[in-house]
Amino acid sequence: MAKILIVENDDNQRLLYRENFEEDGYQVFEAHDGREAVARVEVDPPNVVVLDINMPGMDGLQTLARIHDLNPRLPVILNSAYAEYKDQFVSWIADAYVIKSSDPKELKDAVRRVLARRALRKKRKR
Amino acid sequence: MKATPDLRGLIHAILTCVTAGPGLGFNRAVLFLTDDRQTHLVAVMAIGPATPEEAHVTWTSLAGKNHSLEDLLHEVTEESSKSAFQALVEGLTIPLDDAEFGSSGGPAPTGHRAAAAGPPTRLNPLLEAYRSRRVVKIVEPALLGDIPPRLREVFSGSEVVCVPLLAKERALGVIVADNAFSGEPIGEQRIQLLQVLALLAGLALDNARMYQQVEGQASQLQQALDDLHATQEQLIHSERLATVGAVVARVSHEIRNPLTTIGGFARTVRAHPEDLERVARNAGIIVDEVEKLEALLKEMLDFTNPKPPTLQRTDLNALITTLANVHRDELSRCDVVLTLELEPNLPAVFLDRNQIQRMLLNLWQNALHAVEEQPADASRMLTVQTRHEEGAVRVACSDNGRGIPRDVLPHIFTPFFTTKPRGTGLGLAVVKRIADAHGGSIEVQSTLGSGTTFTIALPIAR
Numbered sequence: 109m110a111k112i113l114i115v116e117n118d119d120n121q122r123l124l125y126r127e128n129f130e131e132d133g134y135q136v137f138e139a140h141d142g143r144e145a146v147a148r149v150e151v152d153p154p155n156v157v158v159l160d161i162n163m164p165g166m167d168g169l170q171t172l173a174r175i176h177d178l179n180p181r182l183p184v185i186l187n188s189a190y191a192e193y194k195d196q197f198v199s200w201i202a203d204a205y206v207i208k209s210s211d212p213k214e215l216k217d218a219v220r221r222v223l224a225r226r227a228l229r230k231k232r233k234r
Numbered sequence: 235m236k237a238t239p240d241l242r243g244l245i246h247a248i249l250t251c252v253t254a255g256p257g258l259g260f261n262r263a264v265l266f267l268t269d270d271r272q273t274h275l276v277a278v279m280a281i282g283p284a285t286p287e288e289a290h291v292t293w294t295s296l297a298g299k300n301h302s303l304e305d306l307l308h309e310v311t312e313e314s315s316k317s318a319f320q321a322l323v324e325g326l327t328i329p330l331d332d333a334e335f336g337s338s339g340g341p342a343p344t345g346h347r348a349a350a351a352g353p354p355t356r357l358n359p360l361l362e363a364y365r366s367r368r369v370v371k372i373v374e375p376a377l378l379g380d381i382p383p384r385l386r387e388v389f390s391g392s393e394v395v396c397v398p399l400l401a402k403e404r405a406l407g408v409i410v411a412d413n414a415f416s417g418e419p420i421g422e423q424r425i426q427l428l429q430v431l432a433l434l435a436g437l438a439l440d441n442a443r444m445y446q447q448v449e450g451q452a453s454q455l456q457q458a459l460d461d462l463h464a465t466q467e468q469l470i471h472s473e474r475l476a477t478v479g480a481v482v483a484r485v486s487h488e489i490r491n492p493l494t495t496i497g498g499f500a501r502t503v504r505a506h507p508e509d510l511e512r513v514a515r516n517a518g519i520i521v522d523e524v525e526k527l528e529a530l531l532k533e534m535l536d537f538t539n540p541k542p543p544t545l546q547r548t549d550l551n552a553l554i555t556t557l558a559n560v561h562r563d564e565l566s567r568c569d570v571v572l573t574l575e576l577e578p579n580l581p582a583v584f585l586d587r588n589q590i591q592r593m594l595l596n597l598w599q600n601a602l603h604a605v606e607e608q609p610a611d612a613s614r615m616l617t618v619q620t621r622h623e624e625g626a627v628r629v630a631c632s633d634n635g636r637g638i639p640r641d642v643l644p645h646i647f648t649p650f651f652t653t654k655p656r657g658t659g660l661g662l663a664v665v666k667r668i669a670d671a672h673g674g675s676i677e678v679q680s681t682l683g684s685g686t687t688f689t690i691a692l693p694i695a696r
Contacts, residue, residue: 189487
């Protein structure tokens with residue numbers, strides 16, 4: 109069972125993603141902000157991170173860079189209401205960039221794709 | 235020097251004085267001026283007949299009529315005195331540079347030069363007159379020196395005199411005159427008169443030139459001003475577009491977040507209609523998010539369509555106390571300690587109570603965000619002070635939050651400007667607008683890491 113870390117400061121949205129991913133059989137962990145997310149990755153790294161960008165304090169892009177420093181192989185999906193961060197250099201190290209939508213399909217597809225790619229890479233190494 | 239119509243009129247008048255019978259009575263005259271770059275002498279105008287036949291016709295037509303010089307100056311225009319001579323000479327250029335038709339060197343001779351008295355020279359008499367700023371008279375036209383062939387052709391029959399046009403010791407050009415058709419020798423007295431005329435003409439030309447320059451500068455300034463206006467228009471336009479862009483970006487994100495939540499939970503309801511407990515919870519969330527959207531909409535509409543304040547005599551201290559009581563619970567939930575330091579016997583102020591409440595709430599909300607960003611163990615303080623000061627009542631809202639960075643400070647009242655993850659960027663813009671609408675003013679003092687104070691002054695007298 110793949111572990112997903114949802115980093116989102118909006119309570120309702122965090123709940124929404126938790127329920128949606130749990131329904132699909134993922135084990136879901138939550139972080140309210142970047143600091144919490146980095147702490148979580150240090151202690152108990154998930155298989156994939158879904159990361160909001162606009163958050164108070166350490167924003168998603170700063171968090172992304174920190175996570176990448178800690179664990180460069182940990183896949184991260186940026187999930188934002190903003191499209192313009194896509195062009196920022198640091199966004200390129202994310203494995204996917206999904207614009208928030210009421211339909212969770214795109215985000216779910218991105219998670220599946222990223223995890224499948226990771227599984228394939230692991231298989232090749234063996 | 236470029237000859238504009240005004241300048242040409244002046245030059246024509248000068249040459250008319252040189253050639254008219256009641257004037258100096260020379261047969262022909264040409265006026266040369268230096269060009270703009272001071273590299274050439276240019277024949278800007280010539281007056282006089284081209285051939286003896288033409289001369290005969292002109293003189294006969296004028297004979298018998300007792301024209302005064304003044305009459306002639308008025309009657310004879312540049313257009314009416316056009317002749318083949320003019321066409322032949324005008325536009326001829328003589329380089330001031332020695333290289334082409336240069337002098338043989340050495341200092342320019344002084345006084346009138348009688349060619350017969352010295353050895354033949356290649357010096358151009360026009361240049362000589364120009365450079366030495368003295369009259370040069372050529373008695374023997376064959377010895378005209380090194381001048382353009384066309385000019386040599388024209389001045390080949392009789393004595394020629396070249397007089398410099400001077401303005402304040404500076405040579406502007408040269409007048410060349412002769413008596414090609416009458417063959418009359420050019421006497422000393424004529425030359426002296428011509429010199430006087432050339433002196434006056436030089437001053438007049440210099441004035442005209444300066445006037446022209448001033449006019450040119452004025453039109454350049456006008457042009458610059460027009461350009462500036464155009465640029466400003468463009469800037470305003472592009473700034474407006476940029477503002478619209480910023481508004482659209484901000485609003486669309488503010489809308490997208492609640493929509494994501496609303497849509498997401500609505501889908502959940504559709505997928506699990508049987509789980510009534512969850513349906514009820516989701517409905518609650520949807521209602522909350524819709525309320526956020528409505529609040530956003532109201533804020534936008536209030537901002538774009540502000541109502542003028544409805545002024546009422548108000549005890550500001552009482553208003554603040556009531557507002558503080560209503561919101562104290564909310565503030566203490568966020569661990570914020572609200573302190574009121576209200577000056578007793580504060581004079582009553584005329585203000586729109588709803589607007590002033592909105593203004594204070596916006597400031598408190600800002601303060602709340604600022605203190606929330608401080609470390610969790612730090613005390614979170616919000617202080618509201620009132621003070622009576624020379625014709626105004628001052629309200630100061632201070633927090634001990636993170637402070638506003640120096641580069642952000644100039645933009646805080648700009649509509650739709652925000653550094654926050656969520657927010658319209660209208661909070662402080664509304665605060666400023668309300669202060670302005672009350673004829674008041676707003677000041678901000680902020681120290682990074684230790685806090686911010688907004689002070690609003692509201693005038694007492696109405």
